[in-house]
Every structure is written in C-alpha cells, then in structure tokens.
Amino acid sequence: MATLKELAKSLNVSISTVSKALNDAEDIGEETKRRVKELAETLDYKPNKFALGLKTKHSKSIGVILPDIQNPYFAEVLYGIEKAALEAGFDTLICVSNESYQQEVKSVRMLTENLVDGIIISIAKETLNLKDFQHLTNLKAKKIHLVQFDRVSPDLACDSVQIDDQESVKNATNQLIKSGKNKIALVSGLGSLNVAKNRIQGYKAALKENGISKNIKLLEVDGVDKTHVQFKNFIKQNTFDAVISIDNKSGIIFQNIMQHYFPERFKKVKIISFIHEKDALLTSPPLNFINQRGAEIGILSFNLLKQRITEKEKNKTIRKEKIIASINFQ
Numbered sequence: 001m002a003t004l005k006e007l008a009k010s011l012n013v014s015i016s017t018v019s020k021a022l023n024d025a026e027d028i029g030e031e032t033k034r035r036v037k038e039l040a041e042t043l044d045y046k047p048n049k050f051a052l053g054l055k056t057k058h059s060k061s062i063g064v065i066l067p068d069i070q071n072p073y074f075a076e077v078l079y080g081i082e083k084a085a086l087e088a089g090f091d092t093l094i095c096v097s098n099e100s101y102q103q104e105v106k107s108v109r110m111l112t113e114n115l116v117d118g119i120i121i122s123i124a125k126e127t128l129n130l131k132d133f134q135h136l137t138n139l140k141a142k143k144i145h146l147v148q149f150d151r152v153s154p155d156l157a158c159d160s161v162q163i164d165d166q167e168s169v170k171n172a173t174n175q176l177i178k179s180g181k182n183k184i185a186l187v188s189g190l191g192s193l194n195v196a197k198n199r200i201q202g203y204k205a206a207l208k209e210n211g212i213s214k215n216i217k218l219l220e221v222d223g224v225d226k227t228h229v230q231f232k233n234f235i236k237q238n239t240f241d242a243v244i245s246i247d248n249k250s251g252i253i254f255q256n257i258m259q260h261y262f263p264e265r266f267k268k269v270k271i272i273s274f275i276h277e278k279d280a281l282l283t284s285p286p287l288n289f290i291n292q293r294g295a296e297i298g299i300l301s302f303n304l305l306k307q308r309i310t311e312k313e314k315n316k317t318i319r320k321e322k323i324i325a326s327i328n329f330q
C-alpha cells in the first residue's frame with residue numbers, strides 16, 4: 001500500500017496538502033482533492049489508523065468483550081454493535097472471555113494496547129463471582145470509555161444497557177395468568193447471576209400481585225450435564241400448567257423432555273422461554289419466546305459509547321438504559 005509521502009512525491013505536492021485533500025479541508029482546491037483521491041484509490045492508499053490515533057487521540061476503533069460467542073443472544077448484540085459502528089466509521093475488535101476472569105483481563109489488556117477508544121462488555125461469570133473489576137476501573141485513567149450490557153455490575157461507574165429483566169418476566173407471567181394459567185413454574189440455568197435473580201423476582205412479584213404466591217415452583221440448575229435428570233424429576237414431582245424458562249437452553253430441553261416422557265401433560269402446558277426467535281422455531285411446536293431485542297441493545301450500547309468518545313464536555317451523569325423485552329406467543 002502507498003504512503004502519504006509516496007502520494008505527495010507522485011503529485012509533486014507536500015505531505016500536508018495530501019493529508020488535507022484526503023480529509024476534504026476547505027483550504028484545498030477541488031481539483032487538487034480530485035487528483036489526490038484518484039491517485040490514492042489507484043495506489044490502494046489506506047490511512048495508518050495507529051499513527052492517526054496517536055495524533056488525534058482517537059483511533060476510531062472500539063473493543064467488544066463477550067462472555068460466550070455460542071449464545072445466540074450475544075451474537076445478536078454483536079451484530080447490532082458492528083452495524084452501528086460500521087455506519088459511524090468505527091472498526092470493531094472482538095474478544096471472547098469464555099466466562100473466564102483471566103481471559104477477560106487479557107482481552108482488556110490487548111484492546112488497551114491497540115488504542116481502542118472504548119470497550120463494550122458483558123462481564124464473565126467468574127469475574128462477577130470474584131467481584132474483581134480493577135482491570136475495568138483502570139480504564140478511566142487511560143481515558144478509555146466503558147459501556148456494560150446485559151450483565152451489569154453496580155460497582156462500575158459507567159454507562160450500561162440491559163433488558164429490564166424483572167419487569168420483562170413479570171409481564172410474561174402476567175400474560176400467562178391472563179390466559180388462565182395459575183400454576184406457573186420457573187426454570188433457570190443462569191446460576192447466581194444478577195440477571196437470574198432479577199428475573200426470578202419478576203416472576204414472584206407477578207404471582208404475589210395476583211394472589212397466587214403459594215404456587216411458586218422454582219428449579220435452578222447449573223450446567224447442562226445434569227439438567228435432563230433434574231428436569232425429569234421436577235416434572236414428576238410438581239403440578240403446573242405453564243413454565244417460564246429464563247435462559248436460552250432450558251426452555252428447549254424442558255419442552256423436549258415433557259414432549260418425550262410426558263406427552264399427555266405436555267398438551268396442557270404452555271412453555272415460554274428467553275430465546276432467540278430463530279431458535280424458538282427449531283422446536284415442534286415452536287416455543288413461545290421472550291425477545292431480548294439483542295440487536296437493539298447492541299446499537300444502543302455503541303451509541304452510548306460513541307457519545308462518550310465524541311462529546312467535548314464531560315458529562316458525569318451515568319446513563320443506565322433499560323429495555324422491556326417483548327412477549328411472543330406462537
């Protein structure tokens with residue numbers, strides 16, 4: 001690829017003139033701009049973003065750290081982030097922590113070394129359990145902006161975007177009650193994450209408000225290795241007419257087990273799950289689903305980060321955006 005120096009030499013102008021022409025500076029004539037841009041395209045000139053970042057203090061690149069790339073929800077959020085970033089002229093560097101604290105720390109270090117302007121993160125389970133966020137709090141001193149999504153820690157003073165988990169599950173539970181269901185069970189594979197706690201609170205609040213709090217039936221599992229046995233035992237030991245799954249795997253597994261082992265009971269039970277719409281269609285019958293609106297969360301997360309990067313005045317007010325999930329019955 002050509003350099004600014006080579007372009008300037010070929011056109012017999014200064015490096016400064018070439019740089020200004022490529023950036024549409026007002027003090028450069030239109031004919032000069034045309035000549036410079038045509039040659040730049042012919043010689044496949046690309047600006048050195050690293051050098052540009054050192055000069056302007058902005059690299060026009062961001063980092064994204066996901067805890068699990070196999071989860072369709074996180075993939076959808078990433079799609080939204082990249083779409084918004086591309087439209088705004090930002091590059092995106094993607095890292096996956098695989099729920100590991102050490103890998104998350106390494107990812108933050110790598111992104112920092114690559115001079116990103118900001119980082120969007122959904123924190124790893126291990127990091128949340130350890131409650132060690134120093135690698136993230138240190139970003140402020142390096143003037144790297146941070147936005148959290150989905151898994152939001154109150155210990156981090158930064159902008160955040162998340163589904164209103166409590167209100168979303170409360171709405172789903174209320175809709176089931178309105179449809180005539182009053183023995184509603186809830187299953188979770190999210191462990192001790194705050195996301196799980198908030199969703200369970202929404203479920204309990206809806207039952208209490210409708211005077212059926214005595215009907216709480218709750219099963220929490222951690223990992224899929226024992227899930228089948230636990231679900232099968234839960235179905236045997238409990239009577240219910242509806243089930244809410246608050247993670248993307250439990251709903252599919254629960255429906256498959258009911259359909260295979262308890263076909264007559266299955267016909268009378270309504271199941272709804274936090275799951276991507278496309279995955280909900282993989283089951284037969286299709287699962288009812290709670291749409292977490294991942295692409296919208298990704299776009300909103302990037303826009304918050306972009307505002308922090310580009311705003312001239314320091315706005316110290318932390319922005320906490322919450323989105324209500326939509327309920328979809330098939």
